[in-house]
Amino acid sequence: MAEAQRKNPAFPKVLVIAGSTGTGKSRLAVKLAHLLHGEVISGDSMQVYRGMDIGTAKITKEEMQGIPHHLLDICNPADPYDVRQFQILARSKISEIAGRGHLPILCGGTGLYLKAALYDYVFEEQPEDEELRTRLEAMETGELHALLEKQDPDSARQIHPNNRKRVIRALMIAASGKPKSQREKEQRHEPLYDVFWLGLRKQDNDPLLLERIRQMDEAGLEEEVRSLFHDPESWKTTAFQGIGYKEWKPCLQGVSTREEVLEQIFIHTRQYARRQRTWFTRQLPMQWYEPDQDEQIEQDVKRWLNDK
Known part of the structure; x- marks a missing residue:
C-alpha cells in the first residue's frame, strides 16, 4: 500500500527537514524553497507563539528571503496548542501549497508532530472525567x-516524565x-503523502551548542522570558513548557542564577536532540546528512521529485 501511494500522483510530495538545534534547518529550507518553488x-x-522569538530560534523576516512561511506566530502564549491542532493546520497548509503547484516543506518539529500530520494518525477522544483529572x-x-x-x-517509555500534560x-x-499505546498500535500507520524525510545531524558533543545558547541570552532571552511569563500563573501554560523557557522558573523564583539556567538549557537541548534522533531513526525512513552536504541533498531531493 505504501509503495502504491508513493507512485500515486494523488498523494502530494512533501519534503521534511528535521534535525537538532543549530543544524541549519531553516537555512536549508529557504534555499531549497527558492530552488524548488517551495x-x-x-x-x-513553540514557534506558533507570538513573542517567543529568541528562545525558539524563530526565523526572521530577513532570513526568510521572501519565501512564504506558515504556522508561525498564530497563537498567544496563554493559548493551548497541541499535536491535534498541528495535524489539522499542517494538512490544510499542505493542501493549499500543493494546490498552488508549490512544494510543501515541513521544517523542524518533533517526530510525533510530523508523523501525526503526514501519516493516517487518528487521535482518540480523551475521556472527560473531571473527578479523575x-x-x-x-x-x-x-x-x-x-x-x-x-x-x-509502552506510553510511559515514549512520554518524557516531566511532560505532565501528556502523561495525564x-x-x-x-x-x-x-x-x-494499544489504540495507536491498532492504527495502520500508512503515509498520506509522498514524503522525503531529510534529517540534519551533528554529534551530541557539538562544541557550538553552548555558544549558541549564550548568543540567545545576549540577544535578550531572559528579558523575553520575563516579559512573557512574569505571572506565576503563566508557568502552567503549554508555551512555558518549551526548552529555553521552563528552565527559567527557578530564576524567576529567585532560587537559581542566570548561569545555572543556561547550563540547564544546554543539558536539556542536548538530551532532547539525542532522544529525537533515536526516535526518528527507529520510527521513520530518515535520510541523514551532515549540515554541509547541500550539493548531495539537492541532488537527492531533485531525484525524488522527478520520481513519478
Missing part, C-alpha cells in the same frame, strides 16, 4: 509517570479501558 511550514510547537492534577510529576508505567508501560492525558485514556 513554501515552508513550521513544524515547531482533579486527582491526577493533584499528584506529583514523578508519581504520575510511575502510575503510567504500571497502566500503560495518557492516564485518562488508560482509565477508559484501552490504553493509548
Whole structure:
C-alpha cells in the first residue's frame, strides 16, 4: 500500500527537514524553497507563539528571503496548542501549497508532530472525567509517570516524565479501558503523502551548542522570558513548557542564577536532540546528512521529485 501511494500522483510530495538545534534547518529550507518553488511550514510547537522569538530560534523576516512561511506566530502564549491542532493546520497548509503547484516543506518539529500530520494518525477522544483529572492534577510529576508505567508501560517509555500534560492525558485514556499505546498500535500507520524525510545531524558533543545558547541570552532571552511569563500563573501554560523557557522558573523564583539556567538549557537541548534522533531513526525512513552536504541533498531531493 505504501509503495502504491508513493507512485500515486494523488498523494502530494512533501519534503521534511528535521534535525537538532543549530543544524541549519531553516537555512536549508529557504534555499531549497527558492530552488524548488517551495513554501515552508513550521513544524515547531513553540514557534506558533507570538513573542517567543529568541528562545525558539524563530526565523526572521530577513532570513526568510521572501519565501512564504506558515504556522508561525498564530497563537498567544496563554493559548493551548497541541499535536491535534498541528495535524489539522499542517494538512490544510499542505493542501493549499500543493494546490498552488508549490512544494510543501515541513521544517523542524518533533517526530510525533510530523508523523501525526503526514501519516493516517487518528487521535482518540480523551475521556472527560473531571473527578479523575482533579486527582491526577493533584499528584506529583514523578508519581504520575510511575502510575503510567504500571497502566500503560509502552506510553510511559515514549512520554518524557516531566511532560505532565501528556502523561495525564495518557492516564485518562488508560482509565477508559484501552490504553493509548494499544489504540495507536491498532492504527495502520500508512503515509498520506509522498514524503522525503531529510534529517540534519551533528554529534551530541557539538562544541557550538553552548555558544549558541549564550548568543540567545545576549540577544535578550531572559528579558523575553520575563516579559512573557512574569505571572506565576503563566508557568502552567503549554508555551512555558518549551526548552529555553521552563528552565527559567527557578530564576524567576529567585532560587537559581542566570548561569545555572543556561547550563540547564544546554543539558536539556542536548538530551532532547539525542532522544529525537533515536526516535526518528527507529520510527521513520530518515535520510541523514551532515549540515554541509547541500550539493548531495539537492541532488537527492531533485531525484525524488522527478520520481513519478
